Amino acid sequence: MFEGIYFQFPKLAFLLFFFLACEALCPLRSNPLYFPRPILFGEVGVKPPIWLWIAKWAMIAFLVIALMSPVRDREAARHERGWDILLIVDPLLTGTAAIPQIISFMNRRMDERIALWVPENTIVPLTYEHKALISILKQTPVPESSGEATLNISRFFATSQEGHKVAIIFSENPKSFLTTLPIGIQTAMISPLKEPQWADTLNRTYPSYKVKQSHRYFDYYYVYPLFLGFLSMLAYLYGRNQKGIR
Template identity: 25%
Template sequence: MHFEYPWVLSAVLVFLFCEKWCPLRLDLLYFPNIDNIAGSRAGTSLLQALKWMVITGSLIALASPVTTKEAAPSYALGRDMVLIIDASRSMDETFSIVTRENKFETLKKILESFIQKRKSDRLGLVVFGEFAYVASPVTFDHRMLAKMIPFLEVGMAGERTAINDAVAMAANLLKSSDAKTKVAVLLTDGRNTAGKIPLPVVEKLLKQYGIKLYTIGVGRPGDYDPKLLSELAKTTGGRFFSASDAGMLKEVYDTIDRLEPSKVKQQPVIETTYLFSYPLFVAAMSLLAYLLILNRSEV
């Protein structure tokens, strides 16, 4: 415990000085039986004790006693990231000859691992096919987000691919973010064959909201549009990656994890508890008792 204003306690010297050199001159007051009242006051040690309890309690309260405890914050707002994943019908193609997994099932396993690494970030999820929708807003609840991934299925957002609409929706998720860094990661294995939002509008949104976009083309180079993905990434200061198998795809997400580190230096939070109410309560009760005894002695 310590005092915020310890210099206030020095005021007790003023009261000690007045106690010795500035006594109350009751003999100057003219009313009957003054000598008896003065005599009873002078001999009452209880009144003296209560008076000093009022003085010391008030001074301690004014000095503001506090206790402090340092605690680490639960989260540090450093980076908001939206994962944009293609769930169109083409993602149902086999990606691994060994495991017979399609591209989408492989992606879901990699995403679960990626989400677990982003401990200090808020993460969001946009799923798209023929249309785009928000599967999860940006959140610190990574556990909920990871549990959602297994329930995603190919074709749940339509058969075709609306890349521009998906990126625009991610930009809309991040536009009101006050994070230091805003990042979106787009994965697709197709070309922009659906949607209504033109590319210039998407690029304008990304620049306007200060969003860095990483793009990933999955599958054979002819399946997706490397020119579009490269342009989107370059416009925002991000990077374009290509992945033709599961190993390359995992390496891409590992690279993005290194390029956008999740570790944010957290400033400790100081929890302050104010204790002035306790000495103030003692001073108030002492004052009431002092006045009560004083009035009774004067009756």
């Protein structure tokens, strides 16, 4: 859960020792918020409960941790010039040798967005989550009859760059499966059972893109100790305002 988290300003931890030193050494003469010295105010009143002491130091500790700014950095690939590929699979190919071939093709394009459309069964928009896409494809049920690609194919490419759109239609009867071809989108018609080398042909026609640059991102977590410190402060103030507590 906390793997990879570190502090941007670890030296601010000295503030905690500063508070500890003041608690032990500072001869305060008032009824302060952060460094109560009940022993200096006589014996009248009720002894503060242990939870009040815990709330005070939890408040101080969490606020110091928030100041130290816990963060986690991560490397994220920057996808700029890869293909956006729509795989349109004839439902009749489900359960045939074509499915492992399609999965192998997807595994060779890990740095590109791929969408999946199996008419009458499955619609998955463009995504880099290829493992989930492969799992969905494997679980697609075998239909009783052939489907027909009737949806507007261009809607899958709403966020794609011009010149990076490819629709690949897998069917043994493409003329009956797809009635119209999309405009402005490169299209390939594949009969996977009749063309066993189709994957190599596609990889030559549309070379796979490999990410060559990644960016460093930071996730900041200071808000969590800050929130816990605020709650501890409210509990501490509530306890200090109770009648009779010195």
